[in-house]
Amino acid sequence: MNQAGNNATERRATLYRMVMHDHVCPFGLKSKALLERKGFEVDDRWLTTREETDAFQEKHSVDTTPQTFIGGERIGGYDELREYFGKPAPDPEATSYRPVVAIFSTALLLALATSWTATHSLLGLRTLEWFVAFAMCLLGLQKLKDLESFSNMFLNYDLLAQRKVRYAYVYPFAETLAGILMVAGALVWLAAPVALFIGTIGAFSVFKAVYIDRRELKCACVGGDSNVPLGFVSLTENLVMVLMGIWMPLRVYVLQL
Structure with a gap:
């Protein structure tokens, strides 16, 4: 695991994810679950409209949500969060039986x-x-x-x-x-x-x-x-x-x- 994840002062994370009437982002749910499994208290902030989501992405210069912040540092989306905790992102081209x-x-x-x-x-x-x-x-x-x-x-x-x-x-x-x-x-x-x-x-x-x-x-x-x-x-x-x-x-x- 990344050493930052072990710091007791950084056991709180802020998660921005899409939760709309017709769409709940699955990667947002996965990010929240992963953070909670790692012992983080999650400040779960919902983006409930397309306009709100677009404004968030423009403000932080990102193309996708969810986005996780830990200790004021933007970690990124679900794949980046997995990497932060030492879990490599799955390779869609990798051989699998x-x-x-x-x-x-x-x-x-x-x-x-x-x-x-x-x-x-x-x-x-x-x-x-x-x-x-x-x-x-x-x-x-x-x-x-x-x-x-x-x-x-x-x-x-x-x-x-x-x-x-x-x-x-x-x-x-x-x-x-x-x-x-x-x-x-x-x-x-x-x-x-x-x-x-x-x-x-x-x-x-x-x-x-x-x-x-x-x-x-x-x-x-x-x-x-x-x-x-x-x-x-x-x-x-x-x-x-x-x-x-x-x-x-x-x-x-x-x-x-």
Whole structure:
């Protein structure tokens, strides 16, 4: 932490933030919460109109609010306040596996919950199937939330999409549909070929882009706004779909489990 933050005479901060009828600044709320966590008494001053906000910005020669003052010194906005307390501002371009961890953790918990409800057991063969199926649904949903961004990133490496651009728009629907059907264990004759097809194309595409062409790309597996590198995660996603595409009809029609 900045040494100034430890000075007992500077445990009071003045915060100017926008609090209007139709808008409450989220960064102002974050700044206030951060100051309070650090033990500061906050003189919370609201800017309640656009005119009042503009006048404040002009007076202090700043372009944004909130603005925090400590000991008469202007610290700045929320990112500058984080830096003041030794917390680096998050880099929007930094690699992060957090979305992947969140999706697969949620899929696992859903699978365990479903297994407990259906069989009164946490672990079983169906638990693993539900885990994969739920993961497919969640990954498909991430792609569907912004089809244009997903398609732009997907077209960088998918071999079929580069030949048939519409496939980039179909893929998220196909993955989600296959996942839903596998959760239900229904229409396996449809779900399995879909998973097998998109998984095989995807695996070949990722392998070629990463391990043959040695390209450094972002993975579209968790949507078009992710900072997950293309590689192991996407390859695993596709290989698991291939395995599910083979296993599901084998279990239902051959082994009859």
